[in-house]
Amino acid sequence: xxxxxxxxxxxxxxxxxxxxxxxxxxxxxxxxxxxxxxxxxxxxxxxxxxxxxxxxxxxxxxxxxxxxxxxxxxxxxxxxxxxxxxxxxxxxxxxxxxxxxxxxxxxxxxxxxxxxxxxxxxxxxxxxxxxxxxxxxxxxxxxxxxxxxxxxxxxxxxxxxxxxxxxxxxxxxxxxxxxxxxxxxxxxxxxxxxxxxxxxxxxxxxxxxxxxxxxxxxxxxxxxxxxxxxxxxxxxxxxxxxxxxxxxxxxxxxxxxxxxxxxxxxxxxxxxxxxxxxxxxxxxxxxxxxxxxxxxxxxxxxxxxxxxxxxxxxxxxxxxxxxxxxxxxxxxxxxxxxxxxxxxxxxxxxxxxxxxxxxxxxxxxxxxxxxxxxxxxxxxxxxxxxxxxxxxxxxxxxxxxxxxxxxxxxxxxxxxxxxxxxxxxxxxxxxxxxxxxxxxx
Amino acid sequence: xxxxxxxxxxxxxxxxxxxxxxxxxxxxxxxxxxxxxxxxxxxxxxxxxxxxxxxxxxxxxxxxxxxxxxxxxxxxxxxxxxxxxxxxxxxxxxxxxxxxxxxxxxxxxxxxxxxxxxxxxxxxxxxxxxxxxxxxxxxxxxxxxxxxxxxxxxxxxxxxxxxxxxxxxxxxxxxxxxxxxxxxxxxxxxxxxxxxxxxxxxxxxxxxxxxxxxxxxxxxxxxxxxxxxxxxxxxxxxxxxxxxxxxxxxxxxxxxxxxxxxxxxxxxxxxxxxxxxxxxxxxxxxxxxxxxxxxxxxxxxxxxxxxxxxxxxxxxxxxxxxxxxxxxxxxxxxxxxxxxxxxxxxxxxxxxxxxxxxxxxxxxxxxxxxxxxxxxxxxxxxxxxxxxxxxxxxxxxxxxxxxxxxxxxxxxxxxxxxxxxxxxxxxxxxxxxxxxxxxxx
Numbered sequence: 001x002x003x004x005x006x007x008x009x010x011x012x013x014x015x016x017x018x019x020x021x022x023x024x025x026x027x028x029x030x031x032x033x034x035x036x037x038x039x040x041x042x043x044x045x046x047x048x049x050x051x052x053x054x055x056x057x058x059x060x061x062x063x064x065x066x067x068x069x070x071x072x073x074x075x076x077x078x079x080x081x082x083x084x085x086x087x088x089x090x091x092x093x094x095x096x097x098x099x100x101x102x103x104x105x106x107x108x109x110x111x112x113x114x115x116x117x118x119x120x121x122x123x124x125x126x127x128x129x130x131x132x133x134x135x136x137x138x139x140x141x142x143x144x145x146x147x148x149x150x151x152x153x154x155x156x157x158x159x160x161x162x163x164x165x166x167x168x169x170x171x172x173x174x175x176x177x178x179x180x181x182x183x184x185x186x187x188x189x190x191x192x193x194x195x196x197x198x199x200x201x202x203x204x205x206x207x208x209x210x211x212x213x214x215x216x217x218x219x220x221x222x223x224x225x226x227x228x229x230x231x232x233x234x235x236x237x238x239x240x241x242x243x244x245x246x247x248x249x250x251x252x253x254x255x256x257x258x259x260x261x262x263x264x265x266x267x268x269x270x271x272x273x274x275x276x277x278x279x280x281x282x283x284x285x286x287x288x289x290x291x292x293x294x295x296x297x298x299x300x301x302x303x304x305x306x307x308x309x310x311x312x313x314x315x316x317x318x319x320x321x322x323x324x325x326x327x328x329x330x331x332x333x334x335x336x337x338x339x340x341x342x343x344x345x346x347x348x349x350x351x352x353x354x355x356x357x358x359x360x361x362x363x364x365x366x367x368x369x370x371x372x373x374x375x376x377x378x379x380x381x382x383x384x385x386x387x388x389x390x391x392x393x394x395x396x397x398x399x400x401x402x403x404x405x406x407x408x409x410x411x412x413x414x415x416x417x418x419x420x421x422x423x424x425x426x427x428x429x430x431x432x433x434x435x436x437x438x439x440x441x
Numbered sequence: 442x443x444x445x446x447x448x449x450x451x452x453x454x455x456x457x458x459x460x461x462x463x464x465x466x467x468x469x470x471x472x473x474x475x476x477x478x479x480x481x482x483x484x485x486x487x488x489x490x491x492x493x494x495x496x497x498x499x500x501x502x503x504x505x506x507x508x509x510x511x512x513x514x515x516x517x518x519x520x521x522x523x524x525x526x527x528x529x530x531x532x533x534x535x536x537x538x539x540x541x542x543x544x545x546x547x548x549x550x551x552x553x554x555x556x557x558x559x560x561x562x563x564x565x566x567x568x569x570x571x572x573x574x575x576x577x578x579x580x581x582x583x584x585x586x587x588x589x590x591x592x593x594x595x596x597x598x599x600x601x602x603x604x605x606x607x608x609x610x611x612x613x614x615x616x617x618x619x620x621x622x623x624x625x626x627x628x629x630x631x632x633x634x635x636x637x638x639x640x641x642x643x644x645x646x647x648x649x650x651x652x653x654x655x656x657x658x659x660x661x662x663x664x665x666x667x668x669x670x671x672x673x674x675x676x677x678x679x680x681x682x683x684x685x686x687x688x689x690x691x692x693x694x695x696x697x698x699x700x701x702x703x704x705x706x707x708x709x710x711x712x713x714x715x716x717x718x719x720x721x722x723x724x725x726x727x728x729x730x731x732x733x734x735x736x737x738x739x740x741x742x743x744x745x746x747x748x749x750x751x752x753x754x755x756x757x758x759x760x761x762x763x764x765x766x767x768x769x770x771x772x773x774x775x776x777x778x779x780x781x782x783x784x785x786x787x788x789x790x791x792x793x794x795x796x797x798x799x800x801x802x803x804x805x806x807x808x809x810x811x812x813x814x815x816x817x818x819x820x821x822x823x824x825x826x827x828x829x830x831x832x833x834x835x836x837x838x839x840x841x842x843x844x845x846x847x848x849x850x851x852x853x854x855x856x857x858x859x860x861x862x863x864x865x866x867x868x869x870x871x872x873x874x875x876x877x878x879x880x881x882x
Contacts (some may be wrong), residue, residue, distance in 0.1 A: 076816065
């Protein structure tokens with residue numbers, strides 16, 4: 001008996017240069033894997049525990065968010081129209097209020113929002129990640145979790161977060177993986193970064209870190225160390241292990257050439273960059289150098305939503321603008337980054353990012369019948385430039401149905417919202433002088 | 442007996458510097474006007490022909506799209522990843538296939554899409570506008586309609602489109618207004634523009650025109666005439682009547698200073714500019730000069746959707762990026778442009794753009810309860826950076842309910858889609874050498 005039949009779907013297939021579809025195909029899922037993808041035939045539905053009729057739906061691989069601070073949804077809308085220095089310091093003041101319970105409910109709220117836009121996996125970089133793991137476990141999604149740390153927290157933080165990495169790696173039926181998560185070169189001194197790199201080597205994990213977020217950070221680093229932030233990461237050994245570098249709007253051309261030598265990848269959150277005037281990330285150049293790039297939402301205080309589809313279209317449009325050539329980043333390349341590119345950054349390109357036999361059964365069914373997609377001449381253009389979160393109808397992760405016809409099945413939205421709202425007043429209290437870190441420019 | 446009671450709404454009030462709400466208020470509509478806005482009290486609902494319970498909804502003025510080619514939804518997705526020269530020439534080849542019937546069905550499809558994102562009025566610039574008017578009449582929305590013309594069509598086109606202006610102005614209970622619509626300075630020579638300006642003066646109407654779409658057009662104009670496109674519009678008398686100028690990504694600083702002297706306004710469609718790498722429009726500078734700016738989607742072949750909410754957030758984020766200051770274009774200013782700014786460009790600031798007693802009853806009810814808005818600390822931020830078309834629940838125009846709980850009431854979507862799809866194959870036929878105009882750079 002096979003567990004799940006998704007019948008009569010149109011299946012998206014993407015390479016860096018082509019977009020094709022398999023029309024009227026069935027996807028058979030056994031356990032948490034795709035067992036077969038085959039032309040729709042008269043299947044005996046009694047052989048399946050569950051059947052989803054996907055007529056009129058486009059089936060794509062579950063989307064991946066390669067850099068977020070999901071529980072920051074708790075502070076959504078609290079730092080608008082401010083410069084980046086104030087942004088950090090306001091957030092770090094508010095985050096002094098966070099409890100582990102807050103992280104649990106914030107994580108669940110953010111996961112609910114992500115499921116609603118087709119996201120089944122998130123590389124999350126935050127605090128109290130044991131609670132984030134509990135939320136992932138409950139929600140049924142995937143997480144590559146890193147417990148954030150500042151240099152000021154010393155070796156103790158490295159040891160504690162390394163224990164988290166070891167205790168939680170491959171938990172929740174393998175849906176949770178882990179990574180070390182020093183905050184950034186500007187909040188972690190060189191000795192601390194060296195110690196993190198050493199620990200990563202010892203325990204065989206990677207590192208997820210913010211790097212060269214804007215030109216000012218790069219200039220400040222040059223002024224202070226005579227090195228760019230990326231050169232600091234190289235010299236401290238951070239880049240020797242697999243790394244996820246978030247942002248890179250301040251990367252220099254020399255930096256990019258150096259990156260090629262290391263097992264690194266880049267998480268790209270363009271809405272945050274526009275909104276905080278951080279400049280543009282050199283995505284086209286990174287792609288030409290063969291460095292994997294994936295899509296990310298960052299946290300909801302900068303990005304306001306956790307909507308990967310919005311990042312997808314912004315990425316493509318901004319690279320067109322940057323190059324002054326509308327031919328830049330054509331549809332296939334944009335969709336490749338959003339699917340297999342993100343799977344590479346997430347570290348599971350062999351298991352995620354495309355609908356193929358043997359891969360994990362992470363699947364989103366998207367309805368392209370809305371007026372904003374019609375008439376439907378061009379499925380790639382519809383996905384990149386017209387699709388909205390509300391077009392995502394059904395989401396499956398690890399073989400389990402998480403949302404069906406827009407109804408969340410693993411998360412009780414009312415319960416989550418009640419718990420989140422109960423904390424609103426407490427979370428917005430600013431205690432003078434109390435903040436978890438200071439950002440200086 | 443009053444016609445419509447919208448009860449228990451939260452009502453948005455925007456100035457260029459403030460966003461406030463009236464909590465738990467009723468909106469009373471008599472005929473096509475707002476008769477009263479008052480704190481919710483025990484109303485005797487039997488005194489109203491229709492009652493809408495708006496608990497949990499944010500009520501805003503119906504949104505306005507200040508520059509579009511709505512029936513181009515018929516070609517959605519057919520010119521992707523091409524440069525602007527190819528874009529125009531491909532479109533102008535496809536548009537040679539258009540029949541008046543196509544325009545009717547395309548207009549209805551586009552209006553359906555706009556109602557679904559809260560738009561109740563559109564300044565549309567296209568062909569066969571008698572058919573567009575019929576679609577507006579049927580849909581119950583508003584249109585400021587201009588029948589497009591190229592200089593190559595000569596005085597006959599001016600006379601014909603001027604007759605349309607006169608015949609249709611204030612039709613459909615005043616929901617249809619009209620304007621002359623020469624295409625652009627690069628497709629209309631100076632004599633033609635002079636003749637259009639003269640006709641506009643004669644019949645007492647305005648002019649809606651593309652202008653300075655990118656830097657190349659400005660440079661070409663300087664090379665050919667020794668004048669920028671905007672100087673051409675000034676010298677030919679076009680700017681003497683009320684004008685809507687679409688785009689202006691190629692406006693020079695000198696142009697902007699000159700614009701101040703004329704009764705002009707600017708339609709802004711930022712997604713098109715990013716996607717076609719047209720550069721940025723100087724919105725912040727236009728605002729500082731006191732020149733009205735409104736939001737626009739342009740056509741769906743460049744913009745892919747007719748989603749004004751998407752233009753709203755792109756406008757704000759891009760102006761932040763342009764100025765390198767995240768403080769630029771704060772929430773209130775962005776919402777002011779999207780509402781009263783657009784009403785000014787549309788030429789009806791006294792009747793549209795805000796919910797006030799005596800104004801026309803064009804109202805959108807927006808649900809901010811979705812996960813992507815929660816927790817809701819900041820309504821302005823939610824509208825500008827989180828709201829999606831799918832959050833728009835109910836739309837009223839001229840006192841008539843056009844969409845209720847996401848169900849369109851005046852447009853039969855199935856009928857429209859069937860008619861649009863029937864034309865797909867015919868519309869995509871390219872006949873060599875047959876196009877309505879040639880774009881040369």
